[in-house]
Amino acid sequence: xxxxxxxxxxxxxxxxxxxxxxxxxxxxxxxxxxxxxxxxxxxxxxxxxxxxxxxxxxxxxxxxxxxxxxxxxxxxxxxxxxxxxxxxxxxxxxxxxxxxxxxxxxxxxxxxxxxxxxxxxxxxxxxxxxxxxxxxxxxxxxxxxxxxxxxxxxxxxxxxxxxxxxxxxxxxxxxxxxxxxxxxxxxxxxxxxxxxxxxxxxxxxxxxxxxxxxxxxxxxxxxxxxxxxxxxxxxxxxxxxxxxxxxxxxxxxxxxxxxxxxxxxxxxxxxxxxxxxxxxxxxxxxxxxxxxxxxxxxxxxxxxxxxxxxxxxxxxxxxxxxxxxxxxxxxxxxxxxxxxxxxxxxxxxxxxxxxxxxxxxxxxxxxxxxxxxxxxxxxxxxxxxxxxxxxxxxxxxxxxxxxxxxxxxxxxxxxxxxxxxxxxxxxxxxxxxxxxxxxxxxxxxxxxxxxxxxxxxxxxxxxxxxxxxxxxxxxxxxxxxxxxxxxxxxxxxxxxxxxxxxxxxxxxxxxxxxxxxxxxxxxxxxxxxxxxxxxxxxxxxxxxxxxxxxxxx
Numbered sequence: 001x002x003x004x005x006x007x008x009x010x011x012x013x014x015x016x017x018x019x020x021x022x023x024x025x026x027x028x029x030x031x032x033x034x035x036x037x038x039x040x041x042x043x044x045x046x047x048x049x050x051x052x053x054x055x056x057x058x059x060x061x062x063x064x065x066x067x068x069x070x071x072x073x074x075x076x077x078x079x080x081x082x083x084x085x086x087x088x089x090x091x092x093x094x095x096x097x098x099x100x101x102x103x104x105x106x107x108x109x110x111x112x113x114x115x116x117x118x119x120x121x122x123x124x125x126x127x128x129x130x131x132x133x134x135x136x137x138x139x140x141x142x143x144x145x146x147x148x149x150x151x152x153x154x155x156x157x158x159x160x161x162x163x164x165x166x167x168x169x170x171x172x173x174x175x176x177x178x179x180x181x182x183x184x185x186x187x188x189x190x191x192x193x194x195x196x197x198x199x200x201x202x203x204x205x206x207x208x209x210x211x212x213x214x215x216x217x218x219x220x221x222x223x224x225x226x227x228x229x230x231x232x233x234x235x236x237x238x239x240x241x242x243x244x245x246x247x248x249x250x251x252x253x254x255x256x257x258x259x260x261x262x263x264x265x266x267x268x269x270x271x272x273x274x275x276x277x278x279x280x281x282x283x284x285x286x287x288x289x290x291x292x293x294x295x296x297x298x299x300x301x302x303x304x305x306x307x308x309x310x311x312x313x314x315x316x317x318x319x320x321x322x323x324x325x326x327x328x329x330x331x332x333x334x335x336x337x338x339x340x341x342x343x344x345x346x347x348x349x350x351x352x353x354x355x356x357x358x359x360x361x362x363x364x365x366x367x368x369x370x371x372x373x374x375x376x377x378x379x380x381x382x383x384x385x386x387x388x389x390x391x392x393x394x395x396x397x398x399x400x401x402x403x404x405x406x407x408x409x410x411x412x413x414x415x416x417x418x419x420x421x422x423x424x425x426x427x428x429x430x431x432x433x434x435x436x437x438x439x440x441x442x443x444x445x446x447x448x449x450x451x452x453x454x455x456x457x458x459x460x461x462x463x464x465x466x467x468x469x470x471x472x473x474x475x476x477x478x479x480x481x482x483x484x485x486x487x488x489x490x491x492x493x494x495x496x497x498x499x500x501x502x503x504x505x506x507x508x509x510x511x512x513x514x515x516x517x518x519x520x521x522x523x524x525x526x527x528x529x530x531x532x533x534x535x536x537x538x539x540x541x542x543x544x545x546x547x548x549x550x551x552x553x
Contacts, residue, residue: 001202003152007104008068010201012057015072018196019050025192031459032185042185045082045369045395049089050193052079052371064103069096069113077402078373084133084186086372086398087121091137091190094120097248107155111144114159118142124398131173133186139166140194156198163191180461234262234279237302238286239408242274244294250274257289338431338438339384342422343370343392343400346543349419349510356426358390365393365419365543375403379411386435388442389413392422394479410435414442417478418451419541420508420551450499452477454492454548457484473547488515488547489523496527499552504534510541510549 003010022029022043029043056075057068073096076089097120098113099105105113118141121134128134143162149155167187171178244250251274262280274294280286283301290296340358344350345365353361360378364370379387387409391400394417404411412435416422425442433441457472466484468474475483475495482498485491496507507527511520517540524538541549 001153001204003201004150005104005106006065006110006152006201008063008065009061011065011068011072011099012060012063014197014200015050015068016054016058017200018193019047019054021196021199022047022050022189022192026189029185029189029192032182032188041082041369041395042084043189045085046088046186046189046193048371049076049080049082049085052076052373053089053092055079065099065105066096066102069099072096077406078371078376080372080399080402082369082395083398084189085369086402087124087133087186088190088193089372089402090120090124091117093248094118100245107147107150107152110152111141111147111155114144115141129174131170131177131187132184133190135170135173136163136167136184136187136190139163140190153198153202156194156201160191160194160198163194167191176463179463234281235303236280236283238262238276238278238280238283238300240276240287240290240299241297242276242290242294243272243297244274245272247272247274250293254290254293258286261285336382336384337386338429339382339387340390340426340429341375341378341382341387342390342426343375343396344419344422344543346513346541348540348542352423352510352539352541353426356423357429358426359384364396369393369396369399372399372402372406375400376406379403379407379409382409385410387411388425388429388438390416390422390425392416392419412439414439414446416446418449418453418551419510419543419549420451421446421449423508424449424551424553448553450477450552452482452495452499452548452550452552453546454488454495454550455546489519492523492548492550493527493530496550496552499550500531500534501552504531504552506551506553507531507534507536508551508553509536509538510543511538512547512549513542513544515547 006014026043026047029046030041033042053072053075056071060068060071063071069092073089073093076085076092080086080089094117095113098116099109102109114137118134118137121137122128125134140159140163143159144155147155147158149158167183170184170187171182174184177184242250242254254274254276258276258278258280261282262278276286276290278286287296287299339360340353341360341362342353342358343362343364344353345363345368350361350363359382362370362374362378364374375389379389387407389400389404389411391397391413397413397415397417400413404413414422414425416425424445428441428445429438430441453476455474455476457468457470457474459470461468463481466481468481468484473485473488473491474481475485475491477495477499483491483494485494492509500507509520509524511517520538524536527536543549
């Protein structure tokens with residue numbers, strides 16, 4: 001079939017077909033995850049991210065391709081789950097950028113949009129790793145740009161074939177893939193999407209959504225101040241929105257322009273709006289520069305030096321008449337100085353975080369990474385000047401950081417990769433310290449936590465010379481398999497022996513919902529005999545999939 005131009009209606013059909021394609025094959029993508037543990041959910045994360053994109057466009061008819069692509073990007077951005085989902089959302093932000101302002105496009109225009117998708121994906125990752133989804137989108141972009149095809153169907157066919165060839169070479173790029181005898185899961189997910197788009201166009205499919213769409217309403221954000229009253233190097237907290245086209249690119253220009261004149265700067269461009277927050281001594285200059293690129297909205301300027309003096313006056317007055325003035329100092333109790341959002345799975349772990357003062361616990365983690373929107377909604381429900389987010393899973397960190405960028409609050413993501421790191425971070429938080437002091441303390445603390453876990457293998461494989469059979473019990477230190485056995489207690493004991501050293505003072509054990517409490521107590525008694533000089537604590541985490549989550553400090 002020949003197609004020399006495509007419009008929004010075509011793009012809609014292509015994306016819906018691609019989403020259905022990925023939904024059908026998500027378990028296959030999940031099975032390609034290198035580690036044989038039960039939280040290999042790349043396919044699930046990518047599919048749910050893409051379903052969120054589809055929910056934005058399924059009811060639209062014959063819109064311009066620019067508008068359809070913009071809606072797809074927005075839906076994917078808000079629904080992004082896991083690292084693979086975040087990268088996928090950035091790919092489609094780039095594609096939308098390449099299609100901006102067009103009602104329909106030819107093959108050359110569409111090829112450029114794929115290349116833009118590659119650029120956005122690489123920008124989203126601090127340290128890009130080849131042999132992953134990044135490699136596949138780059139291959140797709142290079143293939144599209146180098147093609148002289150004017151028929152978009154032929155163009156997509158070549159892109160799919162070239163991307164598949166590159167995907168088959170990913171085991172040569174990453175030793176872990178070669179050892180597991182699989183290609184990259186994220187790359188396979190992207191190839192399935194590209195193949196679905198090709199299928200829709202080549203077969204002229206009238207696409208219908210075949211999957212249950214995700215629900216969720218984006219909460220409108222209202223401006224909130226981010227003021228550290230003790231830091232008065234720059235006296236004015238200045239924040240506003242800039243309504244403009246090319247918001248993402250212009251945001252980068254504003255960052256460079258404003259960097260020398262202030263600190264605590266947040267400049268984020270999404271679609272046609274830029275959010276600016278900066279502490280500066282010359283808010284007038286900042287506003288006059290910003291208005292050159294677009295219309296200003298919701299301007300808010302606070303004199304932090306004045307606020308600081310008022311706080312000092314109230315504190316002084318409270319020493320003279322504490323019963324009267326304490327009401328005055330705390331009359332803004334609806335807005336707290338600090339709040340926490342944490343992610344965990346299991347009622348026991350949820351209660352532990354809540355007991356430690358976490359304001360909002362999102363149910364998620366292994367097998368169910370919360371989306372950018374899930375995290376953003378929890379952030380927006382909290383009335384606090386500074387909000388810390390604890391992802392507690394390496395696959396949730398990027399979604400948390402993306403939510404932080406989209407929020408107009410001062411959101412700090414502490415990059416906790418495990419539950420023990422998250423608990424340590426919130427335990428060492430000190431409400432009397434300022435934001436920067438707490439960030440420093442928490443980040444240093446989590447770097448000293450050695451985390452381990454005990455779970456089971458979901459398939460046969462071999463990793464680092466260890467032969468693993470489906471059903472084997474696995475002991476992991478951080479994300480590396482340390483022990484393989486048949487008994488959860490034996491594996492856990494061996495795991496801890498590899499984690500404990502001469503400086504160890506504390507062992508903490510969180511046992512899962514599939515553990516017998518009496519047997520756990522017997523096991524802990526044996527550990528106390530083995531390690532008489534180390535304090536041992538154990539709690540019911542009630543987490544699924546993982547028999548034990550442990551830490552040594």
